[in-house]
Amino acid sequence: MTNIKDLAKMAGVSVSTVSRVLNNYPFVKEEKRMAVLKAIKDSNYQKNINAVHLSKGKTQMIGVVLPFSDYPYFALLLKGISKQAYKYNYKLLLFQTDYMESREIEALKMLKQKQIDALIICSRTCNWSTIEEHLLFGPIVLCENVNKKLVSTTFVNHYKIFYDALEYLYHKGHQRIGYCIGRKSGASSVKRNSAYRDFINQYNLPDNHDYIFDDCLEIDDGEKVVQYIKKMDTPPTALLVTNDQAAAGILTACQKAKISIPDELAIIGFNNEPISKIMNITTIEIPLEKIGNNLFLQALSGEISNQEIAVNLIERGTV
Amino acid sequence: MTNIKDLAKMAGVSVSTVSRVLNNYPFVKEEKRMAVLKAIKDSNYQKNINAVHLSKGKTQMIGVVLPFSDYPYFALLLKGISKQAYKYNYKLLLFQTDYMESREIEALKMLKQKQIDALIICSRTCNWSTIEEHLLFGPIVLCENVNKKLVSTTFVNHYKIFYDALEYLYHKGHQRIGYCIGRKSGASSVKRNSAYRDFINQYNLPDNHDYIFDDCLEIDDGEKVVQYIKKMDTPPTALLVTNDQAAAGILTACQKAKISIPDELAIIGFNNEPISKIMNITTIEIPLEKIGNNLFLQALSGEISNQEIAVNLIERGTV
DNA sequence: ATTTGACTTGAAACGCGTTTCAAATTTTAC
DNA sequence: GTAAAATTTGAAACGCGTTTCAAGTCAAAT
Incomplete structure (x- = not known):
């Protein structure tokens, strides 16, 4: 050579x-x-690009941590990140973690070792102090609202969104509202939980633990939620669902179980995933591609900023 | 430092x-x-990992070229690749090309520049000679059946699969069979086209160009296919659809248009994507995760092999 | 004619870990 | 007790592009 x-x-x-x-x-x-x-x-x-990297101390690569690349939520986020990366001639190094902390830490290590110039964490698993330790080595960008001034973030206000959605259903006449979340410990789940708690307190509604379904993340998970609801004496009349694919699963299972939507059960999904459009699911659009764009730009600039992104209720046929 | x-x-x-x-x-x-x-x-x-890379002339990174990461087909492929990559402690560099040749060439350039140790191309856009030129610089693995001995491939036999599916429908009594493809020029589309051609010749069926729908790739694309079919005097009685998400789109549009499935229109999708299960769509399962695994292993080993992967008809409710 | 500034150029230092080779030291083996 | 084998160790070369700095050239300005 x-x-x-x-x-x-x-x-x-x-x-x-x-x-x-x-x-x-x-x-x-x-x-x-x-x-x-x-x-x-x-x-x-x-x-030999490796010589360039060594010499410059930069790699024009940015790491992206996400649990699954085959969930619409993350796929859309990734799409947004990818587009900007291409525009700015950066390459993306993908860390698919399956929510394993060790893999997230590996990504942080890459930052430390200068393999990547910055790191975008789409869904964090490790604790804050681990992040903090690695801030020395390069920008870390998160997709959640942490109340620290040390990292850039682009996020939606999960608490407020969830609360608003609950009120929306309430004003539509629903008193028995349930919800589904993915990982119980996930950052957004925590926010949603506390919004729900505050909501039922505010409106003096019964605190029925049966109305909370966790591990509801994939399209397949709808089935078991509906099975469960069918057996209940006083089932919820409305459901806020983790994401649209899970909502689609629930909707389909309801059709099979002859539960009429929205009459017997109203459903609101999240993210405005492609499936929600064709299945006519009412959803709260989280502009994931836009968020992805933002995340990349923050990673690139290195300057710390915290940006809240507005969401958008799309009223379709399931409420 | x-x-x-x-x-x-x-x-x-x-x-x-x-x-x-x-x-x-x-x-x-x-x-x-x-x-x-x-x-x-x-x-x-x-x-400083860049010094290691320079010194060793290897980066423990493998490039992955795919057009869209947010299509189930590629997301599943990527999942399979990711799993093996993790297992062997390799990192993946993602090239999302939107089917733009220039981006694919950029990925090939990374191989030349030693930024990646090997390259997996999930869906090729550039021509063969471009690939050939870059074979000097490291293993290139393709997900299609090229009749060259110079690259490793893992593929399914699109021709045979499509032909078999057509025969299957024929034996179910269908004489007017149509099909949808994504990009007209895509490698698998070409194979599917010629299978269709041979099939109608073999069975002496009319060659109706109206029964061929292209640019049918996403969930949204189903709508226009159904619109078109509705206007036809003698619409097809069965449809082989690009992939399950498009099939799901068609199915939903049919429900809206009161076209009864499978009585008026039989549908077979491809890939056994998650959506096909809940929507009970008959599909031809292409074991994408397995293919992804394979692709990675081939990229890693550097030895040239060509492996055909068997598919599996999953009979559900749309035929 | 001399200063000034713009333009050109190459030597050398820098980034840094890996690997080979020869030499030195210790251990085993007989 | 000595030869042979095994273990340890460091110097130096290697991979290679970037960047700084000093020096040199040439044309324009005074």
Whole structure:
């Protein structure tokens, strides 16, 4: 493999001059530039990018941590991140964690080792102090509202959104409202839980633990929720569901179980995933692609900012 | 930042010894090993991975080229690749191309520049000679059946699968069979087209171009297919659909349009995507995760092999 | 004619871990 | 007790592009 030294020899110049030509710096005599260009062509030269990375201390790579790349929520987020990455000529290093903390830590380690210039964590599993320890080594961007000034974040206000959705259902006449969440310990689940708690206190509604379904994340999970509801004496009349794919699962299971939607059970999903449109599911649109865009830009700039993104209720046929 | 040289000084040994300790080589006296370990701890040392990459000429990264990460087909493929990558301690560099050739070429360039050790192309856009030119620089693995001995491939036999599916429908009594494809020029579309052509010739069926729908890739695309079918005098009685999400779109549009499934229109999807299960869509399962696994393993090994993967008809409610 | 500023160029240092090779030291083996 | 084998260790070369700094050239300005 030819390297820059060989080129220099071939072109009869110094390596610095070759480097200048390679990087389009001004102040190189046209005739030498030509000689270098010729050498590059003749030798089919190709930069060893690892040498560039070492030399510059930057890699033009940004890490993306997400639990699953095959969930619409994360896929859309990733899409937004990807688009910006492409625009700014950055590459993405993907860390699919399955919510395993060890893998998240591995990603943080890559930051420490300078393999990536910044890290975007779409869904955090490790604790805050672990993040904090790694802030020294490069920008870390989160997709949640942490009340720290040390990291950039782009987030939606899960508490308020959930509370508003509950009120919306309440004003539509629902008194028995249940909800589904994914991981009980997930950041957004915690917020949603406390919104629910405050809501039922505020409106003096019974605190029925049976109305809370967790581990409801995938399309398949709808079935068991509906099975459960069918057996209840006083089932909820409305359900806020983790995301649209789970809502789609529930909707389908209801159709099979002859539960009429929205008459017997109203459903609101989240994210405005593609499936919600064709299944006509009322949903709260979280502009994930936009959030993805934002996350990337924050990672790139390195300046700390915290941006809340507004959401949008899309009224369709399930309420 | 401490480097290996500093460590050597701190521990009173040579850099080689430090390197040996760092990489767990044998033949280091316990007492020196301890000294180095202490230095590492004291200095909070972290390897500069870019130096490792430069030195080794390997990066433990494998590139993955795919058009969209938010389509179930590619998301599942990616999942399979990710799992193996994690297992073998490789990182994935993601190239989301939107089917733009230039981005695919960029990925190939990364191989040339040694930024990645191998490249997996899930759906190729560039022509064969471009691939060929880059084979010098590292393994390239494809997810299609090319008849060249120079690259590894894992693929399904789209021609045969499609032909078999057409025969299956024919034996169920369908004579007017249509189909949907995604990109007309896509590798699998070409195979499917020719299977269809051969099928109608074999069975002496009319060659009705109206029965072929292209650009049918997403869930949303179902609507326009159904609109079109509704206007036809002799609509197809069965449809082979690009993938399950598109099939789901068609199914839903049919429900709205009061077209009874499968009585008026039989539908077979592809891939056994999660949505097909809950919507009870008959589908041809392509074991994408398994294919993803395979692709990674081939990329890793560097040995050339070509593996055909069997598919599986899952009979559900739409035929 | 001399100063000034703009333009060119190359040597050398920098980023840093890996690996080879030769030499030194210790252990086993006979 | 000595030869052979095994274990330890460090110097130096290697991978390679970037960047700084000092020096040199040339044209324009005074």
